[in-house]
Amino acid sequence: MSSLSNDKPAVIALRRWLVRLSSLPGPSLANWFVRIGYTLRLLQWTRNNPCLEFNGKGSFSNRDLFGNVLAQADISGAIDYLEFGVAAGSSLAWWVENNHHPDSRFYGFDTFTGLPEDWYYAPKGSYSTQGKLPDIRDPRCGFEVGLFQDTLRPFLAKNPLQRRKVLHIDSDLYSSSLYTLTTLAPLLAPGDIVFFDDFGGLKNPVDDFRSLHDFVAAYRIGFELIGAADYYRKIAIRITGKIAD
Ligand SMILES: C[S@@+](CC[C@H](N)C(=O)[O-])C[C@H]1O[C@@H](n2cnc3c(N)ncnc32)[C@H](O)[C@@H]1O
Numbered sequence: 001m002s003s004l005s006n007d008k009p010a011v012i013a014l015r016r017w018l019v020r021l022s023s024l025p026g027p028s029l030a031n032w033f034v035r036i037g038y039t040l041r042l043l044q045w046t047r048n049n050p051c052l053e054f055n056g057k058g059s060f061s062n063r064d065l066f067g068n069v070l071a072q073a074d075i076s077g078a079i080d081y082l083e084f085g086v087a088a089g090s091s092l093a094w095w096v097e098n099n100h101h102p103d104s105r106f107y108g109f110d111t112f113t114g115l116p117e118d119w120y121y122a123p124k125g126s127y128s129t130q131g132k133l134p135d136i137r138d139p140r141c142g143f144e145v146g147l148f149q150d151t152l153r154p155f156l157a158k159n160p161l162q163r164r165k166v167l168h169i170d171s172d173l174y175s176s177s178l179y180t181l182t183t184l185a186p187l188l189a190p191g192d193i194v195f196f197d198d199f200g201g202l203k204n205p206v207d208d209f210r211s212l213h214d215f216v217a218a219y220r221i222g223f224e225l226i227g228a229a230d231y232y233r234k235i236a237i238r239i240t241g242k243i244a245d
Contacts, residue, residue, distance in 0.1 A: 035206050041213065042205040046232050054229040061229035062197065063094060069227055069236045070098060073193055078103035080163045084148060084180045085171035085197070086110040087127040089134025095168070096138045103163065106141040107155070108134065109148055116147060119172045120204050148176055152183050161187055169208060170197035177211035185219045190241040194223070200232030216243075 007015070054064035070076055078101045083092045086108035096106050114128030133143050144151040148171070167184065169177050177196070196208040216223070223237040 031206075038205040038210050038213070039202065042200060042202075042209045045209070045213075046200060049225045051225045051235075052227045053231065054227065055231055058230065062091065062195070062234045065227050065229040065234055065236055066091075066094060066098070066195070069193060069195075073191075073226060073236075073238060075099070075164065075166055075193060077101055078163045079166050080104075080159075080161045081106045081166045081168070082109065082161075082184075083107070083168040083170065084109045084176065085127075085169070086112075086134060086143070088129055089136055091168060091170060091197075092134060092141070093136050095166075096136055096141050102140070104140055105159075105163070106136075106138070107144060107159075108141070109144045109151060109155075111147055112143075112145055115172060117173055117175065119207070122172065148179055148183075152180065156183070156187070165189070165192040166195075167193070168195045168197070170195075172198055172204070172207060174207045174211050177208050178215060181211060181215040182219070185215070185221060188221055188239050190239055192239040193226075193236060194239065195234065195236050197234050199235045200228070212237075 052068065054061045054068065057064065076099060079099060081095050081099065081104065083095070083106070086092050087110065089108065092106060092108045099106075112129050112131050112133060114125035115122060116124065118124050119126070131145075133145070144155050165184075165187065167180070169180060171177055171180070181194075196212065198204055199208040199212070215221070220243040222240040222243045224240055225235060226238050227236045228234065
């Protein structure tokens with residue numbers, strides 16, 4: 001331990017006071033500061049990352065983004081498609097219908113009882129299908145039911161994921177998205193594609209944007225932005241590999 005970085009007694013006393021005073025503003029002020037900080041970072045990131053955009057169809061703009069990436073990133077071959085946040089299965093069904101390769105596999109992860117935590121305007125339990133799985137009758141498609149935090153590691157132990165990976169993160173929450181990215185980090189390879197469904201909205205810069213930001217800082221995995229929809233609300237990135245020292 002370096003003596004240079006040790007706090008002096010006066011600094012420790014000051015910290016004691018600050019810790020005592022910290023309960024006065026309550027947790028919501030702290031959350032607002034975090035939100036403001038990530039909002040600013042998101043705006044700057046958007047400015048610094050121009051890309052092809054698909055706008056004008058609201059939440060269905062992601063279909064145009066999917067279609068474009070499917071063609072330009074050449075993911076019509078055999079893929080392992082993992083969707084985190086499936087609910088009734090509308091986006092998963094799109095992928096099953098639009099990638100016809102017989103060796104592709106499609107895996108949908110969800111509790112199917114809704115969000116495990118409150119998310120912005122959607123309370124815990126939102127998007128529940130009361131446990132009902134989507135009616136997607138394609139033998140290439142399967143479901144992992146439960147929290148990602150309980151299902152993803154056992155799933156990976158059984159499924160080595162040897163095809164090109166396409167991840168679709170549509171789970172809204174920072175905790176869910178960060179868990180998914182960090183758990184899959186050792187398996188991400190150059191060329192893999194990751195979609196984020198709620199990345200750049202001003203309502204929630206503390207969820208998907210924050211998780212990608214924090215993930216890249218910790219794991220040093222590089223990416224390039226390859227498309228956006230709904231003015232960066234949804235994005236697609238291509239993994240480029242380890243960031244050099
Ligand atoms: C916005 S919905 C998904 C919408 C879907 N992709 C579609 O096309 O309509 C978000 C889903 O994420 C799921 N979810 C969020 N965090 C989760 C977690 N940690 N484990 C399992 N499911 C989670 C919720 O249950 C919810 O169904």
